[in-house]
Amino acid sequence: MRKNWLTAVICVVIAVTFFVAGFFTRNVFDALSPKYEIIFSQNVSRENIINFNKVKSLLLNSYYEEIDEDVLLEGAIKGMVEAVGDPYTVYYTPDMMKSFMEQQTGSYVGIGVTVFMDDDGLATVADIFDNSPAKAAGMRNGDKIVMVNGEDVTEITDLNLIVQKIKGLPDTEVVLMVYRPEINNYVELSMVRKVINIQYIESRMINDDIGYIQLKLFDEDIAQDFVNHVNKLIAAGAKGLILDLRNNPGGDYSQVVRMADFIVPEGLIVYTEDRNGNRQEEKSGSGELNMPLVVLINEYSASASEILSAAIKEYGKGTLIGKTTFGKGLVQTIIPLEGNAGLKFTTARYFTPSGVSIHGVGVTPDIEVSNDEKYRYYSIDEIPEGEDKQLLRAIDEVSRLISEKEHNK
Missing domain, CATH: 3.90.226.10 (2-enoyl-CoA Hydratase; Chain A, domain 1)
Incomplete structure (x- = not known):
């Protein structure tokens, strides 16, 4: 089986360099010199730079609700990563980074499965750990996760984001809707998250x-x-x-x-x-x-x-x-x-x-x-x-x- 991964989002920013811990954007054609800035390489088209700053300014100043500038910039970062078109290149939010590091240590709070993206871009169960909530709930290898707590995740191309939605605090409930190919039907599974100590x-x-x-x-x-x-x-x-x-x-x-x-x-x-x-x-x-x-x-x-x-x-x-x-x-x-x-x-x-x-x-x-x-x-x-x-x-x-x-x- 070969996994053809789906890609999403086009980002107009081609190359950026971030200085210090904060972020601030200015029109590069401005004479102002802010404390923090985004610097574009000379290879980036002038139109893209203008559009980047114009879109940012319009959203910050004219959108019908107030927008957090940090949210926009984090979205721009995610857009750059997704524009690469590589399913293995991923921007991790702090929560996702924490989740990733937990998986490397053999202990995390979740349901006790490993998953991969199949040919159709669906999170698919590859393995189920013994004595896990997933095994107790009757989850099977090959189950394709389509909903997490009522949210459709079939359009999410970042597997780590789906995994993050499944994880949570100990003793909290998570409800998954899965498509089970062996019966050609959907199955709803309710599980209570717990600390998973994995014997690798x-x-x-x-x-x-x-x-x-x-x-x-x-x-x-x-x-x-x-x-x-x-x-x-x-x-x-x-x-x-x-x-x-x-x-x-x-x-x-x-x-x-x-x-x-x-x-x-x-x-x-x-x-x-x-x-x-x-x-x-x-x-x-x-x-x-x-x-x-x-x-x-x-x-x-x-x-x-x-x-x-x-x-x-x-x-x-x-x-x-x-x-x-x-x-x-x-x-x-x-x-x-x-x-x-x-x-x-x-x-x-x-x-x-x-x-x-x-x-x-x-x-x-x-x-x-x-x-x-x-x-x-x-x-x-x-x-x-x-x-x-x-x-x-x-x-x-x-x-x-x-x-x-x-x-x-």
Whole structure:
């Protein structure tokens, strides 16, 4: 599945530079010198600059109600960001920035789901956490959120804004209307928000020889957690590993590099290139994981999941099983702004060790396996283990690799 993101709003301001903490706008053809100003580059047309100031002046002075100038300027900032036409470039209001940072720490107040924008620009549930309000209310993978507390959100192109509307204070109610494709109908779900403490990594022994690690997101401490889980499984007798990256949307770039460093041999892990062709390489040291490894992927495995999967595949350190991944090969940078706002924007493309860009293409599995259609909208944890064809194939492959390794001793 490829996600074609919708864009909105045309902004006439092409380039701006903000000085100090406050904002003030003047007509650049004025001789006045205010304390704060917006400065336009010489490449901006004179007409756009005049129109910018004229529209601002008309709204401030002639609109039928009084308007807060800061509200207009924040709208101009949002317009600039939306005019880029990149779904991964987003202006975060203070509340949105707070929400984003909470997601990186593994704790927030909400309903306990991860979501993505589908081909039609609808917020779609990718995964549902155990013991969450969403699971208790009967939410399903694939549910498409169309209303939040009676507000239509189908025209909102910024996924983070929809997420912000769903979150709130603990013990408060939120009512979602979702479209459920499997029944071709709408379902209303009422939930009480609570603090969600997310376990982004879980592990267990599948049998005497095989360890299993499910990684739901690359959060800020996940690399060391991964190493700890691997060592725990080895101590329990694991001779081979299954790493489950299905439904993992990505996360912290530095963490996936550290994880890859633990798995692959010395060499290039990934590199990025910016608009000027500047290249930044991430390399692994001399250590590597020396045991049979299978990585499970699907169409919801994205970004950091694809970096790790591609490196493992290209170095021959494991077998990829499942479906072709999402195909997100862009790097975003988060810049804090004044007043606790922030800007997330795309700064580079990333490439696999062999120089392949997976953006819009994805990483293909070595062995393609699909689960039954009836489980299409299930979370990974909801699929009965005996009916998870991708996992069963992974167990067979790891068992074969373990036997092969022991035979070659």
